[in-house]
Amino acid sequence: MIPSKKVKSKTIRRNRLIGYSFLLPNIIGFLLFILLPVLASFVMSFTSWNGFGKIDFIGLSNYKQLLDDTNFKISFVNSILFMLISVPVTLFISVLIAVALNQGIRFVKVFRTAVFLPYVTATIAVAAVWQLIFNPSLGPINGTLLRLGIENPPGWLSDPSWALVSVSIVYIWHSIGYYMILFLAGLQSIPDYLYEAADLDGAGKVSKFFHITLPMLSPVLFFTTIIGVINSFKVFDLIYVLTGGGPGRSTHVLVYDIYNTAFKQFEYGYASAMAYVLFLVILVISILQFMGQRKWVND
Structure with missing residues (x-):
């Protein structure tokens, strides 16, 4: 018998889920250890922070300081x-x-x-x-x-x-x-x-x-x-x-x-x-x- 369209679509969805499940650990690792730190670093570049106290937003002051x-x-x-x-x-x-x-x-x-x-x-x-x-x-x-x-x-x-x-x-x-x-x-x-x-x-x-x-x-x-x-x-x-x-x-x-x-x-x-x-x-x-x-x- 020729598989129905519903059976085919279920098989395709199942195969996709299996593929995504293999990719998921890498995606989570990328988000947690690469993308988020990169974005956090970008935001932090506009602040003054020593790692302990209050975070002060100072705009482009850090970039201006680099010029001198x-x-x-x-x-x-x-x-x-x-x-x-x-x-x-x-x-x-x-x-x-x-x-x-x-x-x-x-x-x-x-x-x-x-x-x-x-x-x-x-x-x-x-x-x-x-x-x-x-x-x-x-x-x-x-x-x-x-x-x-x-x-x-x-x-x-x-x-x-x-x-x-x-x-x-x-x-x-x-x-x-x-x-x-x-x-x-x-x-x-x-x-x-x-x-x-x-x-x-x-x-x-x-x-x-x-x-x-x-x-x-x-x-x-x-x-x-x-x-x-x-x-x-x-x-x-x-x-x-x-x-x-x-x-x-x-x-x-x-x-x-x-x-x-x-x-x-x-x-x-x-x-x-x-x-x-x-x-x-x-x-x-x-x-x-x-x-x-x-x-x-x-x-």
């Missing part, structure tokens, strides 16, 4: 510098490693695992190891530089001129594996006939890389650029363990400044305003990237 806050400006500049250092270098090295590991070399799985391993290692453990590596007197980097005849090697994490660069090096080393996997997936989706046609035309490896590999990787490169910029602005744990924002304020980035303002100075309203300024910065950069991708990303 020297510490906030330093943190903002440091975040931009960190992004400009870490994102291009990370993507460049990741592409090179992915291309090298896509050549069918021996033990390729071992090399892929070795490159990806730092990304899945706990950030705190990574930071602790690199603190020893960067140690000015006992670390292997300065020991090697001294043996090479460099008398005054950098102080790395203890030197204001090198601290942000040092943190960037650790961040790059820690992140390369993730982006390498994404580029490997993109490389393996490039049709072989493109390279075969290039071989027939006598194209060399460099020519094939710039005229086939990079153009075909442009969608992945666009995605990784977006993700890389967002992740670079979110860096906190590495700086917290490696430098604590110092020396001075040389590694104070926006997220670390927000943390200090909220949980050490107990200025929750002001910290919320800083968080939304950070959100606007990331939003503007992302929009500019989406506008620019029409010119260089292949569909």
Whole structure:
């Protein structure tokens, strides 16, 4: 017998209820731990509150104060510098490693695992190891530089001129594996006939890389650029363990400044305003990237 329309509709409703029941825990978690805190933070950015006393509504005063806050400006500049250092270098090295590991070399799985391993290692453990590596007197980097005849090697994490660069090096080393996997997936989706046609035309490896590999990787490169910029602005744990924002304020980035303002100075309203300024910065950069991708990303 052919099921009636009522039976079909009941089956459809039952299947929908089953689907919604699986989604419900995630929806509740999103509402309680993401959406509500985001909305509460937005409202709080217009207030003055230390977490204990009365909440005073002060309008746009927090945002106006940011315009004259020297510490906030330093943190903002440091975040931009960190992004400009870490994102291009990370993507460049990741592409090179992915291309090298896509050549069918021996033990390729071992090399892929070795490159990806730092990304899945706990950030705190990574930071602790690199603190020893960067140690000015006992670390292997300065020991090697001294043996090479460099008398005054950098102080790395203890030197204001090198601290942000040092943190960037650790961040790059820690992140390369993730982006390498994404580029490997993109490389393996490039049709072989493109390279075969290039071989027939006598194209060399460099020519094939710039005229086939990079153009075909442009969608992945666009995605990784977006993700890389967002992740670079979110860096906190590495700086917290490696430098604590110092020396001075040389590694104070926006997220670390927000943390200090909220949980050490107990200025929750002001910290919320800083968080939304950070959100606007990331939003503007992302929009500019989406506008620019029409010119260089292949569909």
